Amino acid sequence: MKKEKKTHALLFLLLLHFTSARQSDYAPYFYDNGPSSTNGNMALFSISEDTPVGTQVYILNGTDPEGDPVRYGLTFEQGSKEFFRADSKSGNVTLIQELDREKQGEISVLVSITDGRNKVVETVRVFVTDANDEPPEFQNLPFIIDIPEDTAPGSSIYRVQAMDKDMGSGGSVSYYLQTSPFAKFTIDGHSGILRVKPGETLDYETTPTHFVTVVAKDGGGKYKGKHQVLTATATITINLIDAQDMPPSFVGTPYFGYVYEVSVPGSEIFTVYAKDGDQGKPNMMHYSIMNGSDGVFDINSTSGCITLTTYPFLLRNELYEIKVKASELGPNDQLQDYDVTTVTVRVVDLNNHPPTFYGESGPQSKFEVTMYEHPPAGEILRGFKITVNDSDQGANAKFKLRLVGPNRVLRVVPQTVLNEAQVTIIVEDTSGIDYEKGPTLSFKLLAVEIDTPERFSATADIVINLLDTNDNVPKFTAEYYIARVPENSPGGSSVVSVTANDPDSGPWGEVKYTIYGSGADLFTIHPSSGLISTQPWTSLDAEVRSKYNFYIKAEDSEGKYSLSEAFVTVVDMNDHPPEFDEELLEKTMIIGTPVKVEAMDDDAESPNNVIQYSIMTADPDNAFDINADTGEIKLKPYIKSMEIVHNITKQKDCKWSLVVQARDRGSPSFSTTAVVNIDITEATPLKGPMAAFLLKSRDNPMKALGMVTVIITVLVGVTALISTAMYMRNSKSNRIMPARRIIKRRPRDQKPWDFRMPLIKFNDPADKFIIGDPESRLKRGSGSSRPKPPPPSAPSLPPPPPTTRPNERPRAVPTISGALASKVAKTTKSGRRREGQGNMSSALVSELKMKLEQKMIESNQSCY
Numbered sequence: 001m002k003k004e005k006k007t008h009a010l011l012f013l014l015l016l017h018f019t020s021a022r023q024s025d026y027a028p029y030f031y032d033n034g035p036s037s038t039n040g041n042m043a044l045f046s047i048s049e050d051t052p053v054g055t056q057v058y059i060l061n062g063t064d065p066e067g068d069p070v071r072y073g074l075t076f077e078q079g080s081k082e083f084f085r086a087d088s089k090s091g092n093v094t095l096i097q098e099l100d101r102e103k104q105g106e107i108s109v110l111v112s113i114t115d116g117r118n119k120v121v122e123t124v125r126v127f128v129t130d131a132n133d134e135p136p137e138f139q140n141l142p143f144i145i146d147i148p149e150d151t152a153p154g155s156s157i158y159r160v161q162a163m164d165k166d167m168g169s170g171g172s173v174s175y176y177l178q179t180s181p182f183a184k185f186t187i188d189g190h191s192g193i194l195r196v197k198p199g200e201t202l203d204y205e206t207t208p209t210h211f212v213t214v215v216a217k218d219g220g221g222k223y224k225g226k227h228q229v230l231t232a233t234a235t236i237t238i239n240l241i242d243a244q245d246m247p248p249s250f251v252g253t254p255y256f257g258y259v260y261e262v263s264v265p266g267s268e269i270f271t272v273y274a275k276d277g278d279q280g281k282p283n284m285m286h287y288s289i290m291n292g293s294d295g296v297f298d299i300n301s302t303s304g305c306i307t308l309t310t311y312p313f314l315l316r317n318e319l320y321e322i323k324v325k326a327s328e329l330g331p332n333d334q335l336q337d338y339d340v341t342t343v344t345v346r347v348v349d350l351n352n353h354p355p356t357f358y359g360e361s362g363p364q365s366k367f368e369v370t371m372y373e374h375p376p377a378g379e380i381l382r383g384f385k386i387t388v389n390d391s392d393q394g395a396n397a398k399f400k401l402r403l404v405g406p407n408r409v410l411r412v413v414p415q416t417v418l419n420e421a422q423v424t425i426i427v428e429d430t431s432g433i434d435y436e437k438g439p440t441l442s443f444k445l446l447a448v449e450i451d452t453p454e455r456f457s458a459t460a461d462i463v464i465n466l467l468d469t470n471d472n473v474p475k476f477t478a479e480y481y482i483a484r485v486p487e488n489s490p491g492g493s494s495v496v497s498v499t500a501n502d503p504d505s506g507p508w509g510e511v512k513y514t515i516y517g518s519g520a521d522l523f524t525i526h527p528s529s530g531l532i533s534t535q536p537w538t539s540l541d542a543e544v545r546s547k548y549n550f551y552i553k554a555e556d557s558e559g560k561y562s563l564s565e566a567f568v569t570v571v572d573m574n575d576h577p578p579e580f581d582e583e584l585l586e587k588t589m590i591i592g593t594p595v596k597v598e599a600m601d602d603d604a605e606s607p608n609n610v611i612q613y614s615i616m617t618a619d620p621d622n623a624f625d626i627n628a629d630t631g632e633i634k635l636k637p638y639i640k641s642m643e644i645v646h647n648i649t650k651q652k653d654c655k656w657s658l659v660v661q662a663r664d665r666g667s668p669s670f671s672t673t674a675v676v677n678i679d680i681t682e683a684t685p686l687k688g689p690m691a692a693f694l695l696k697s698r699d700n701p702m703k704a705l706g707m708v709t710v711i712i713t714v715l716v717g718v719t720a721l722i723s724t725a726m727y728m729r730n731s732k733s734n735r736i737m738p739a740r741r742i743i744k745r746r747p748r749d750q751k752p753w754d755f756r757m758p759l760i761k762f763n764d765p766a767d768k769f770i771i772g773d774p775e776s777r778l779k780r781g782s783g784s785s786r787p788k789p790p791p792p793s794a795p796s797l798p799p800p801p802p803t804t805r806p807n808e809r810p811r812a813v814p815t816i817s818g819a820l821a822s823k824v825a826k827t828t829k830s831g832r833r834r835e836g837q838g839n840m841s842s843a844l845v846s847e848l849k850m851k852l853e854q855k856m857i858e859s860n861q862s863c864y
Contacts, residue, residue, distance in 0.1 A: 027118035028064040030111070041111055042093070043124040049099040050131035050224045057084070060091030064115040073112035073121075083107055084126075101128040102165045132170035132221030135230035136162040143214075143236040149204040150243040153196050157185075160192040162216035162232060169219030170230075178213040178233075185212050185238070194236065202240055205279070210238040246277025247337035248285060248326050255324075255343040258419035260394015263312050267394065269297065270343055270418055272304040274326035283328040286335060290323040297322055297345065306343060312394075320345040346419065353391035354456030355399050355447035357423075360385050366461040367445075373435040373466045379427045381410075386423035386460070388447050395451045403462070405443035406432050412445065425462070435468040436503045470508040474500040474554035476564040481552070483532070486571045487543075491536040495523060495568055498530040500554030507557040515566070517550030523568070525552070532566060542572035542604040572605040574666025580674040587633075588679045591641065594627075594634035597676055599662035607665035616673060618658035620648050624678075626660065633660070633676065642682050654680040 030041035039059040060072040074086035184200040220229040257270030276282035327338035369383035390397035397419035409432035443462040483496035548568040555561035578599040601609040663671035
């Protein structure tokens with residue numbers, strides 16, 4: 001019974017404990033640090049729209065009353081774009097998508113904090129602040145307006161409006177016009193009102209249409225930490241409406257008319273024609289006779305046709321001078337501006353004369369003129385002084401004129417002639433008058449009577465000798481040119497020939513070629529033939545640079561030009577053999593772990609720089625395998641322990657040797673060999689970082705010695721700092737501190753660490769693989785040694801100085817002696833591919849070689 005009471009009491013205490021624990025479990029909460037803080041719950045947090053994606057913008061920060069660890073969360077409402085991501089442990093909030101205030105200025109975010117049992121979720125608003133990233137936008141494009149040409153200076157004619165979506169100064173817009181020496185308009189910078197510039201007048205007959213470029217500029221603002229001002233441009237087309245400010249004028253004067261013996265009252269004598277000087281909206285013409293008709297002639301007020309009002313035998317004079325007036329019909333048929341001309345009427349007899357062409361010196365059947373090509377359409381060829389006349393009277397002297405030749409190139413005015421007229425030849429198609437199509441144009445001018453049974457006619461040759469103008473631009477036959485050049489081609493080698501044609505004649509048709517651009521300094525072009533070749537002092541090397549491109553310019557004598565582009569590829573040749581770092585390599589091999597040898601080939605492209613490895617000879621034989629692609633050397637699978645190694649060789653140091661060949665895959669193929677001494681050992685049971693470091697440093701004992709030196713140096717430096725600090729402290733307090741000496745006894749059984757530098761011995765079995773002749777250490781695939789380069793010859797003129805980049809070392813000059821080829825290759829191998837060999841003259845190369853040979857001789861003497 002007592003036992004049951006104890007059990008009930010224990011259960012009651014446990015229940016009471018859990019109940020109290022549950023009652024004290026409070027929910028975690030965020031710190032509310034205000035909108036200006038960058039940590040808390042992100043409430044009212046502001047972020048600029050130009051914040052880069054990936055930036056940490058906020059830290060969610062909260063706590064749990066019980067001190068339990070909390071985790072954070074950040075989500076968005078379903079269907080909305082996610083702009084932030086939060087790290088659940090640290091609370092770091094990162095921007096993951098670009099912001100645009102003009103599209104979304106406020107972001108609703110759900111942030112949460114939980115201690116594993118309780119979770120608190122809050123909805124906060126993040127405000128996106130503005131950056132000056134939007135340029136002004138013009139409204140109501142395009143801008144096309146029509147104004148009268150007599151608009152008063154200073155008058156407002158249009159208002160331009162542009163909007164900027166940014167806020168503040170970045171959203172304010174001002175206006176200005178792009179400057180022009182003939183500007184006739186001005187704009188108000190704030191309102192955008194366009195006005196005619198004070199003191200300027202508009203003239204439809206001179207310029208019927210004006211094009212004005214207006215620029216809208218915002219007030220500027222910061223964008224990504226920099227101040228920038230954005231602009232937009234638009235073109236305003238201003239069409240002038242013609243005003244009545246020009247008088248009329250007669251066309252085709254002087255006028256001649258004839259009265260024939262057979263004429264009757266009402267016969268047409270001549271038709272005058274006048275046109276309004278205001279071509280935009282011309283007025284109708286009203287014709288009238290002022291005097292000189294003696295009452296025997298009349299004129300149609302609308303058509304300008306002058307007719308006879310009586311019979312010819314009643315005429316008192318043989319010649320009449322009629323004054324004709326042409327007036328503009330204004331509003332309400334009011335007569336306005338006018339012009340006056342004279343029509344000469346002659347009384348003639350029967351049709352007994354054919355039409356005849358006259359020049360300045362009398363009758364003429366051929367008219368010739370010299371002029372420049374491409375005259376503007378509508379231009380009168382004033383070089384022709386041609387008059388056509390029929391000496392008959394009346395209808396017998398009426399004939400038509402027409403030109404026979406290239407269609408619609410020229411036209412003749414007038415086309416109908418009564419008795420006599422001045423022939424005017426007008427250009428109709430300017431493209432047909434082209435010197436390149438032919439230096440001479442020939443036409444036939446025909447005059448054929450209309451209403452006579454005889455149908456008399458006359459013919460005159462019209463010859464136009466054209467003078468060429470520089471109206472064509474040289475044109476390349478190709479948009480670009482592609483060439484491939486083998487590397488090490490001799491200087492002056494041809495690369496590609498370009499051609500540009502200019503159909504103009506004389507010096508205008510002569511094309512001069514030039515090249516320019518970043519890759520053009522190693523090439524030259526013949527100015528006349530267009531043949532591109534390498535510079536005489538240039539030898540292209542694919543290992544230095546394999547791609548060149550530059551521009552080609554074809555220019556005529558007046559500077560008109562066109563451009564093309566050349567792309568030159570330097571084709572890699574197999575001109576470098578593989579090279580090992582050293583001819584004698586020392587390696588330590590742990591049984592089961594391969595060692596690696598590596599050779600480098602300085603050729604630029606595959607397969608010239610792809611290396612295959614093979615074992616030429618080995619001691620002992622059939623003990624090693626090598627990976628042909630990677631150069632990894634490993635023991636044969638049956639050699640699994642040092643016991644097997646000792647069974648194979650009787651030497652204590654277990655050092656085996658082999659000759660490894662590295663051969664490239666180029667054509668022809670080059671190869672080189674190196675002797676590899678391999679010290680065979682087993683894995684040691686050492687553990688810890690120091691053991692791992694010593695194991696890695698077995699092949700490089702200097703590395704271990706260097707590490708020990710660094711550690712000792714650091715300890716000495718720390719000791720010196722501590723001593724200096726104590727000395728300064730004692731000096732400041734004017735007290736002499738007692739010197740404490742700590743003596744730490746070394747355990748008797750502890751042996752000092754002894755580091756011994758391994759010595760390289762050359763009296764091992766590998767010595768039989770060392771070739772005595774240093775000139776023949778590098779062997780090519782064919783078995784022959786490298787040929788010596790020919791001695792350089794100094795050019796007559798030195799080439800331009802080589803251009804070097806910052807931090808760029810010049811490439812080493814190739815050596816003459818084969819004995820030091822591997823050492824030179826070792827020092828220049830790492831930088832050879834990435835460093836450009838400058839263009840140097842042969843004389844400089846010769847001098848450098850002489851100095852290098854002298855150093856090599858001194859080095860060889862010191863070695864022996």
